[in-house]
Amino acid sequence: MDDEGVVRLDAEYDEARLSAHFEALLAAGERIEPRDWMPEGYRRMLLRQIAQHAHSEIIGMQPEGAWLTRAPTLHRKAVLLAKVQDEAGHGLYLYAAAETLGVSRAELLDALHSGHQRYAATFNHPALTWADAGAIAWLTDGAAVVNQVPLCQTSYGPYARAMRRVCQEEAFHVRQGYDMLHALCQGTPQQKEMAQDAVNRWWLPAVALMFGPPDTVAGGADARTAAMGAAVTRRSMAWGIKRHTNDELRQRFVDQVVPQAERLGLTLPDPGIRWNEERGHYDFGPIDWRVFRDSLGDGSLVARQRLAHRVAAHEDGAWVREAVDAHAAGGGDWREAA
Amino acid sequence: MTRRIRTPWEVFIRPRRGLSHQHVGSVHGADAEMALANARDLYARRGDPVSIWVVPSEAVRASSPAEKDPLFANAADKPYRYPEFFVTLHEDGDEQH
Amino acid sequence: MSSTDTAAYALRLGDDALVLAQRLCAWVTRAPTIEEDLALSNIALDLIGHARTLLAHSGALDGTGRTEDQLAYLRTEREFRNALLLELPNGDFAVTLARQLAYSLYARLLYGELAASADEVLAGFAVRAAKEVEYHAMHATGWTVRLARGTAESRRRMRAGLETVWPYTGELFEEDALTRRLAAAGTGVNPAGIRESWEKAVTAVLADAELAVPAPSWQASGGREGLHTEAFGALVAELQSVHRQFPGGTW
Structure with missing residues (x-):
């Protein structure tokens, strides 16, 4: 329009x-x-957030998508395929929401491919085993849902509507991941070991990276970092884009996940986790924010692979998209060579 | 206007019989068939929708915020369009019948 | 008409669906547009559903009581009965679409007839599956025409894709003792009997695409006897790797 x-x-x-x-x-x-x-600042902040969110859905298809051909039962294969497919759909809902702000999907994809816009650094971790597909869904999707539920009430209409669809559909993502790990934990010792190993590797990416940098001193940041994080958060909250601080949402996630891990019989790799009667929340150890910053670097092996994979798909498909445009234009491009 | 693979279409779905088509979002597509297929894959993965419409976004003539007053002003200040404006038909004020 | 015949037949059809689904899974995150990631996933999901029903039915009838997963994950390459067409490497989008065109037009006719099967499970399955492959055929038809009448480059690739897969289409229509027994009993479809309708359907699509129907000088065969292409071993290894790494595992 x-x-x-x-x-x-x-x-x-x-x-x-x-x-x-x-x-x-x-x-x-x-x-x-x-x-x-x-206000231009509102538009820019929204666009950045929606674009990053959309890109995360698209790049986020890769770690789990790599296990589609190896899923160990036909049921798990179908479930994982439906989940990865949903992520493509969520990317499209979000790109459409971003397009209402006057930027085309082509421009957004170019910005992703050129590294000008980011995606969640969580996905720059490798999915090394089948159990990773379960841990990613349980932990990173679980974290995503904690982030996304308040976004259903975000102030920009198209974003809120996209998020409502996403949240409705994501409910099954977390459950199927938990279910996958649950089955592994009921299986052979080797299977349970695989599940624990995956949880060990995906815990920190979920708890640290899915919620963004700390924006309160209580969240473990030093005063300066907390102040910087808080300034961005305050602006976002004043505009009704965000509804909670990163650290509030992080705490909500930890509170949800700790009892779930206990039911699985798996250990979350943080010796600092214990119930705090006084606060009515689980305490958890300070997050090593160096890990966070390191993962933001584009230099990591996996980050390069993720982007290269995405760019290759886009470039390999260029002739298909050109063909569609030529066909729609009804011209005789194809006849010239015939 | 020449359509391209990125031409936007608005998508309307009738979720079940008896309901009107409702706007659910948009898709891209170079022609109606492609837009319809994309809408089916994107918006009809769950549930059992009865029908889908796709309409080129460019065909939508939207009222702009600036037009809001002239277009909708006439709805205000006409309380006589609502039944509550008038004396009730029954003593207890029950308007059920 | 023995139940082992029906089991062997269901295994052929189930392996066709399973192996094609496995190939399509490899497209996800690699399609030319995100819309096609979704479209190819939807098609693969339908095919996995077909494979599950057919393999479960086969296992129930063949006297071994094997489950769908035991059949999918614990057979060797030589025990798979899919036609070679379905295991062909994906190639570019045009090769994949050419394979989709050939298979979905065939499956539409096959399931249309199988809906009248004397075997109730097969008949019930075919009624549902026919509708799904009808959509797959629409998808493949639309893309074949678009690519053939897009750019010179896409036309060249579409033609090459058709040339690549066409030698493998004849196997879909091969008759043997099993299909003859099943057709006589009204349980299975005589594959040779649907060939003419398939050729008509293909010719109509390619006429719209202004392309000639390929006339390959040779025809591949062997999948129904478990004699596959070399690429198939890798496909099966990938499919089964996790399942086989954890003997006795629960999933």
Whole structure:
């Protein structure tokens, strides 16, 4: 859709009035819709977040997708395929939401491929065994759901609507991952060992990377980092994009997952985890944020592979997309060589 | 306008008989068949929808925020369009019948 | 008409679906568009469903009581009974689509007739599967025409894709003692009997694509006897690797 309306509006009202209207909508808990005036900072922050989210869905297909051809039963194969397929769908919902902000999917994909836009660094960890597919779904999808449930109420209408669809569909993702690990834990000692090994490797990526940097001192950051994180979070919360601090959501995730791990008979690799009666929450050890920062580097082997895989798919498919355009244009491109 | 693989279409789904088609989102597609196939794969993976419409997004004429007043202003200030404006038909005010 | 015949027949059809699904799984995250990641996944999901029903039925009838997973994961390459067409490496998108075109037009006719099978499980399965492969055929048909009438490059690739897979299509229609017994009993479909309809359907699509139907000078065969291509060993190894690494495992 065009943005004529926005242009016309600019001519009719001054920015202060528009801004007041925008703030009033937010204050009333109303959603902002694509053709509403919005501050440039709001648009940029949203676009960055939605794009990163979409890219994470698409790159996130890779670690589990690699196990589709090796799933150990036909039931597990079908379930995993349905899950990876959903991720492609979620990427599309989110790209469509981003497109309402005036950027095309082609531009977004270019930004992903060129490294100008990021995806969740969690997926720069390798999926080494079948149990990883279970651990990824249980832990990283579990963390994603904790993040995403509040986003169903986010202030930008198209994003909130996309997230509602995503949340409805993701409910099964976490459950099937837990179910997969549950089966392994009931199996042979070797199977249980594989499950524990996968959980050991996916715990930190989930608890650290899925929630972003600490934004409170309580969350384990030093004062300066916490202040920087908090500033971004405050702005995002003031605009109604985020509803909770990273550290609040992280705590919610830990509280959910600890009893689930106990039921599996698996150990979460953090000796600091224990119930804190006073706080009514599980304590957990300080997160090694160096791991976080290291994973952000694009230099890691897996990061290179993820991006190269994605770029290769896109480039290998260029002739197909060109063919579709030529066919739709109804021209005789193909006849010239015939 | 020439359509391309990235041409956007709006998708409407009738979730079950008796309901109207409802807007669910958008897809890309170079032609109606491709848009319909993409809509089916994206929006009809669950449930058992009865039918799908795809409409080129460019065919949608949207009211803009600036038009809001002239288009919708006439709905306000006409309380006589609602039954509550008038004296009740029954003594207890019950409007069920 | 013995139940082992029906079991052997269900195994052939089930292996066709399983092996094609396995090939399509390898496309996921590699398709030309994200929409096609979704579309190919949907098709593969349908095929996995077909394989599960057919293999379970085969195991129930063959006297061994094997489950769908024991059949999928614990047979050797030589024991698979799929036609060679389905195990062909994916190639580019055009090769995959050419294989989809050939198989889905065949499966549509096959399941259409199998819906009248004297075997209730096969008949019930075929009614459902026919609708699903009908959609697969629409998908393949749309892409064949688009690629053939897209750019010079896509046309060249579509033609090459058809040339690559066509020598493997004849095997789908081969008759042998088993298919003759099953057709006589009204349990199975005589594959030779649907060949003409398939050729008509293929010719119509390729006419729309303004491409000639390939006329290969040779025909591959052997899959129904367990004589596969060299690439098949790797496919089976990959399929079964996790399952076999953990003998006695629960999944």
